[in-house]
Amino acid sequence: MQQVKNSNFPGWWLCLSGLTIAVFSIYIPYFLNSGIRIDTEKADPDLSFQRKAESLQTGKAIFQTNCAICHGQLGEGGIGPNLTDKFWLHGNRPKDLLKIIQEGIPERGMAGWENILPPQNIKKVRDFVLTIKGSNPPNAKASQGREYED
Numbered sequence: 700m701q702q703v704k705n706s707n708f709p710g711w712w713l714c715l716s717g718l719t720i721a722v723f724s725i726y727i728p729y730f731l732n733s734g735i736r737i738d739t740e741k742a743d744p745d746l747s748f749q750r751k752a753e754s755l756q757t758g759k760a761i762f763q764t765n766c767a768i769c770h771g772q773l774g775e776g777g778i779g780p781n782l783t784d785k786f787w788l789h790g791n792r793p794k795d796l797l798k799i800i801q802e803g804i805p806e807r808g809m810a811g812w813e814n815i816l817p818p819q820n821i822k823k824v825r826d827f828v829l830t831i832k833g834s835n836p837p838n839a840k841a842s843q844g845r846e847y848e849d
């Protein structure tokens with residue numbers, strides 16, 4: 700009885716093993732997660748390309764349904780600016796576009812979409828907008844904003 704009760708492990712050892720378990724229980728799921736993500740991308744690039752193409756198709760449909768009324772069917776512009784040229788009023792980085800689409804610019808006539816479209820659809824329509832850059836559609840609206848090289 701006595702022996703079972705009194706552990707022979709020194710306090711520092713218990714401390715260290717507790718710490719190790721704590722660190723690994725955080726690290727292992729993190730490691731597995733990142734591993735899985737990298738693996739699927741690497742294992743089948745066609746698959747991720749397909750997925751991308753599919754989501755661009757969805758992005759296009761979302762654009763035509765919700766955005767074309769102001770930005771034109773091909774993004775050539777109308778009430779809203781031309782989205783196919785190198786000129787941007789609010790920046791050309793993917794995260795700039797995401798913010799504009801989420802929050803809009805209500806005082807300038809564009810409502811935000813974050814309460815209307817699910818987040819993944821906002822990303823899809825943003826990705827679609829990024830692909831029409833340089834497409835040079837007919838009847839393009841005159842450029843607005845600042846020119847961005849890239």
Ligand code: HEC
Pocket residue numbers: 761762765766767768769770778779780782786787788789790796799800804807808809810812824825828843844
């Ligand atoms: C009711 C009209 C309207 C609708 C619908 C609309 N927009 Fe806009 N959008 C505008 C206007 C107007 C601006 C310019 C705001 C300004 O002058 O600052 C704008 C600006 C933008 C910009 C920034 C352009 C730049 O030059 O920086 C992006 C990107 C954009 N819209 C994407 C979208 C997307 C994607 C949708 C659909 C989910 C959408 N818009 C729907 C009117 C609209």
